[in-house]
Amino acid sequence: MSSAEASRAPFDPAVLFKAAFLAAVAIFVLVPLLATLLGGFKSLGELRVHPFGLPQHWEWQNYADILFSGRYWQLLRNSLIISTLTVTLTLITASMAAFTFAHIKFFGSSMLLSYLTLGLLFPAATAVLPLFIKVRDLGLLDTYFGVALPQVAFSLAMSVLLLRRFFRDIPHELLEAALVDGCSYIKFFRYVTLPLSRPILATVGTITFVNSWNAYLLPLVMLNTDALYPWPLGIMVYQGEYSSEWHLILAFITLTILPTIILFLLAQKHIVAGLTAGAVKG
Amino acid sequence: MSSPVGVAGEAAPLAAVRGPNWDSRFTVLILFLPPALLLFTLFVVLPIGEAAWYSGFNWNGFGRPTHWIGFGNYRFVLETRAFWLALRNNALIIAVSLAIQLPLALTLALMLADRFRGAVALRMLFFMPYILAEIATGLIFSFVYDGDYGLVASIWRTFGADPPHLLASTDTAMLAVLIVIVWKYFGFHMMLFIAALQSLDKTLVEAARIDGATRTQALRHVVIPLLYPTIRLSVFFAVVGSLQLFDLVMPLTRGGPADSSNTIVSFLYNNGISRMRVGYGSAIGVILFVICVTFAFTYKRWFMRDE
Numbered sequence: 108m109s110s111a112e113a114s115r116a117p118f119d120p121a122v123l124f125k126a127a128f129l130a131a132v133a134i135f136v137l138v139p140l141l142a143t144l145l146g147g148f149k150s151l152g153e154l155r156v157h158p159f160g161l162p163q164h165w166e167w168q169n170y171a172d173i174l175f176s177g178r179y180w181q182l183l184r185n186s187l188i189i190s191t192l193t194v195t196l197t198l199i200t201a202s203m204a205a206f207t208f209a210h211i212k213f214f215g216s217s218m219l220l221s222y223l224t225l226g227l228l229f230p231a232a233t234a235v236l237p238l239f240i241k242v243r244d245l246g247l248l249d250t251y252f253g254v255a256l257p258q259v260a261f262s263l264a265m266s267v268l269l270l271r272r273f274f275r276d277i278p279h280e281l282l283e284a285a286l287v288d289g290c291s292y293i294k295f296f297r298y299v300t301l302p303l304s305r306p307i308l309a310t311v312g313t314i315t316f317v318n319s320w321n322a323y324l325l326p327l328v329m330l331n332t333d334a335l336y337p338w339p340l341g342i343m344v345y346q347g348e349y350s351s352e353w354h355l356i357l358a359f360i361t362l363t364i365l366p367t368i369i370l371f372l373l374a375q376k377h378i379v380a381g382l383t384a385g386a387v388k389g
Numbered sequence: 390m391s392s393p394v395g396v397a398g399e400a401a402p403l404a405a406v407r408g409p410n411w412d413s414r415f416t417v418l419i420l421f422l423p424p425a426l427l428l429f430t431l432f433v434v435l436p437i438g439e440a441a442w443y444s445g446f447n448w449n450g451f452g453r454p455t456h457w458i459g460f461g462n463y464r465f466v467l468e469t470r471a472f473w474l475a476l477r478n479n480a481l482i483i484a485v486s487l488a489i490q491l492p493l494a495l496t497l498a499l500m501l502a503d504r505f506r507g508a509v510a511l512r513m514l515f516f517m518p519y520i521l522a523e524i525a526t527g528l529i530f531s532f533v534y535d536g537d538y539g540l541v542a543s544i545w546r547t548f549g550a551d552p553p554h555l556l557a558s559t560d561t562a563m564l565a566v567l568i569v570i571v572w573k574y575f576g577f578h579m580m581l582f583i584a585a586l587q588s589l590d591k592t593l594v595e596a597a598r599i600d601g602a603t604r605t606q607a608l609r610h611v612v613i614p615l616l617y618p619t620i621r622l623s624v625f626f627a628v629v630g631s632l633q634l635f636d637l638v639m640p641l642t643r644g645g646p647a648d649s650s651n652t653i654v655s656f657l658y659n660n661g662i663s664r665m666r667v668g669y670g671s672a673i674g675v676i677l678f679v680i681c682v683t684f685a686f687t688y689k690r691w692f693m694r695d696e
Binding site: 125138157228229233237293 | 410413414416417418420421422424425426428429431432433434435436437439440443450493496497500501511513514515516517518520521522523524525528529530532533535537538539540542543572576580629632633635636639640654657658661662667670671674675677678681682685
């Protein structure tokens with residue numbers, strides 16, 4: 108494209124149309140986000156008159172009040188604990204299962220694998236009431252694990268599929284040579300498979316993290332105590348309290364989506380690869 | 390656990406098949422598989438089975454279910470007008486995904502698949518709404534639509550008109566939700582198409598061009614047909630996504646006003662979960678499960694046979 112551009116006449120209507128179209132979509136995406144970020148710097152009165160554009164007086168107070176309140180950090184901490192638990196447990200259980208499916212032939216292996224992939228067919232919402240009762244009966248209601256364990260269970264299907272595909276592509280000769288030298292399967296898993304699989308582990312970990320970080324329904328059903336709320340629940344409570352003080356709510360939204368955006372900029376390769384490649388196998 | 394017999398493919402004598410590593414294989418089998426299977430069975434499979442069981446009871450979740458009412462809950466669900474409204478809204482979401490979101494995503498993918506300055510940045514920008522939490526997205530747009538402070542209201546006022554409260558009217562609430570859905574998800578579908586376009590065999594397009602096809606002809610008769618598998622996949626995700634849509638609706642409208650913007654899951658939440666009507670809610674869950682599974686199997690059978 109770039110080489111063709113130079114030779115093309117400057118007034119090619121197709122190029123012009125393309126540029127205009129892309130600009131229109133970019134504005135459509137950007138305006139709500141920018142208005143949210145800037146809205147947090149305005150006073151309520153200014154917001155009402157000028158929701159667009161830069162603030163006339165930068166009200167740093169809105170952001171500062173939230174950043175210096177314990178509330179914001181507590182929400183982030185809770186989210187981080189739940190997401191970390193979910194990611195760690197998913198990576199451990201899914202990689203062990205995927206390793207077994209990839210390298211060990213046993214009676215019923217393909218049947219068990221199809222059993223696990225059933226999890227791709229329906230959303231967690233379908234059985235959320237029985238799930239609630241199950242978690243209650245296990246005594247896990249209102250705990251981090253009560254949210255994390257079901258999240259792990261629901262992310263297993265996709266994770267096992269992605270990991271198994273990667274593990275199978277590790278040259279079989281490697282495994283055979285290791286076994287001949289007296290290495291056990293478990294040591295092979297620990298010292299060869301896992302180190303070689305860092306990219307896919309990062310991808311699976313990132314998708315699981317993003318899903319868990321953004322989750323709303325499961326924490327909403329499983330948690331009752333404000334002190335345990337992850338940020339999506341906390342921000343809904345905050346919005347309920349400050350119902351129409353939009354300048355504060357916008358500042359709060361900006362601060363809570365900031366970690367996601369930073370993570371996205373840092374790990375965009377893994378996120379895009381994971382979210383689309385995970386899809387392709389679906 | 391099923392007995393882990395060392396059936397290693399060839400019909401060799403058992404002892405030889407077991408070989409020196411049989412112990413180590415066996416250990417892996419009994420250590421590595423159970424955690425995943427246990428979690429999956431406990432939190433995914435059993436609850437679905439229990440949903441079917443609970444759906445036969447009138448039960449508030451305390452004690453044990455005793456009041457058996459057979460298919461009563463299913464009858465109540467199917468007789469609720471709001472359920473059919475929710476179903477209609479899900480169909481509407483799918484229709485908008487197919488008619489607006491998919492063509493938009495495809496067009497953008499065709500524009501951004503080539504490398505030129507800014508293409509990667511634009512791709513990332515368009516993909517970004519997809520990774521934002523649905524709750525945050527919903528809140529951002531409830532500001533955008535707000536009748537007093539919002540962006541839409543401000544545009545209205547510059548034309549001297551009275552700003553509408555889009556989310557508070559049964560006529561416009563669903564429309565407003567649909568716009569947010571397109572905003573949030575088109576970038577994901579665009580990325581699917583870009584990934585497909587980049588792995589496309591470019592010699593086919595070149596061959597068509599050499600044979601005298603115009604750009605448009607090459608696009609219509611070569612590129613688009615090669616993208617059919619991805620288009621089918623994108624449709625699949627649009628439908629599945631619509632069937633589980635919930636988080637986005639809650640901050641925008643909570644399914645209201647007057648149930649006009651419920652999806653199946655928000656209907657399930659408002660009528661089953663938030664009132665702890667376990668039997669009724671389970672019945673909705675089972676109906677949703679049947680819809681999902683039926684759709685997945687039929688779709689795979691009819692449209693994705695070759696993949």
